Amino acid sequence: MAMHPFTAVAQFLTTISLAIVGVAHAAPTITVPVRVHIVRDLVMPKEGLAMQSWVTEQQVRDVIVPEVNRIWRAADIAFRLDAVGPTSTRTPADFRERIDAVVTARRDIDGESDPERIRHLGELIGFASPDGGTVDVYLVPYLGEASQGNTKRSLRRVFVAQWTDKASKGRRAPERFQLNEPGAFVRGSLSRTVAHELGHVLGLRHPDKRDTVDGLLMGGRFPGYALTADELAKARRKAAKLASRQDDDVD
Numbered sequence: 009m010a011m012h013p014f015t016a017v018a019q020f021l022t023t024i025s026l027a028i029v030g031v032a033h034a035a036p037t038i039t040v041p042v043r044v045h046i047v048r049d050l051v052m053p054k055e056g057l058a059m060q061s062w063v064t065e066q067q068v069r070d071v072i073v074p075e076v077n078r079i080w081r082a083a084d085i086a087f088r089l090d091a092v093g094p095t096s097t098r099t100p101a102d103f104r105e106r107i108d109a110v111v112t113a114r115r116d117i118d119g120e121s122d123p124e125r126i127r128h129l130g131e132l133i134g135f136a137s138p139d140g141g142t143v144d145v146y147l148v149p150y151l152g153e154a155s156q157g158n159t160k161r162s163l164r165r166v167f168v169a170q171w172t173d174k175a176s177k178g179r180r181a182p183e184r185f186q187l188n189e190p191g192a193f194v195r196g197s198l199s200r201t202v203a204h205e206l207g208h209v210l211g212l213r214h215p216d217k218r219d220t221v222d223g224l225l226m227g228g229r230f231p232g233y234a235l236t237a238d239e240l241a242k243a244r245r246k247a248a249k250l251a252s253r254q255d256d257d258v259d
């Protein structure tokens with residue numbers, strides 16, 4: 009599709025202004041604590057695969073968290089990894105049916121994922137007890153058709169999938185999601201999905217696909233990594249609340 013020259017100029021200016029927002033304000037860094045839980049004992053069968061967690065604790069420390077913080081640096085928000093390790097799983101009598109419900113979850117005609125899959129998943133995971141303003145990120149094998157992440161904002165609980173079929177919209181078998189994606193957005197990455205879901209924890213929503221600049225972390229027609237000035241301000245307000253809740257938690 010040929011781009012109208014004015015559109016190209018407008019996009020260029022938007023990119024510049026987003027970049028300036030990122031470097032010009034000298035706000036103090038807000039630190040938000042995060043715990044990453046790797047759901048190890050869950051096997052999810054689909055299309056001849058037996059999907060299990062494959063991300064290592066070292067990859068969380070050395071790749072995922074640094075990439076998340078690179079993306080969020082524009083907001084002067086830093087996520088501090090307080091803990092990373094395996095989480096326990098539960099085996100209710102109907103655990104196979106629940107796994108099956110997650111694996112076979114489909115997007116509806118509007119592209120919305122089935123919220124029931126998260127309820128089923130919740131019955132299979134032994135969650136950590138909430139801790140102050142800490143965000144809990146659960147790395148699960150798979151989250152259903154074309155789904156890469158989900159956030160329960162009120163509980164500050166994030167799910168991110170390690171296997172994905174989003175690029176093929178579920179037409180091909182899931183594959184391991186790349187850990188990060190250097191350079192421009194093409195397919196996204198597990199690290200970017202964590203950064204996106206943390207945006208939801210910080211109160212951000214998806215932009216309207218009809219009326220948005222391109223290249224945003226929170227989505228749109230052509231997603232990317234940038235945050236708008238409004239999003240930066242909103243996320244900082246929420247991050248400051250989480251950080252202060254941590255201070256209140258002293259006993």
Ligand SMILES: [Zn+2]
Nearest residue numbers: 204205208214
């Ligand atoms: Zn989202």
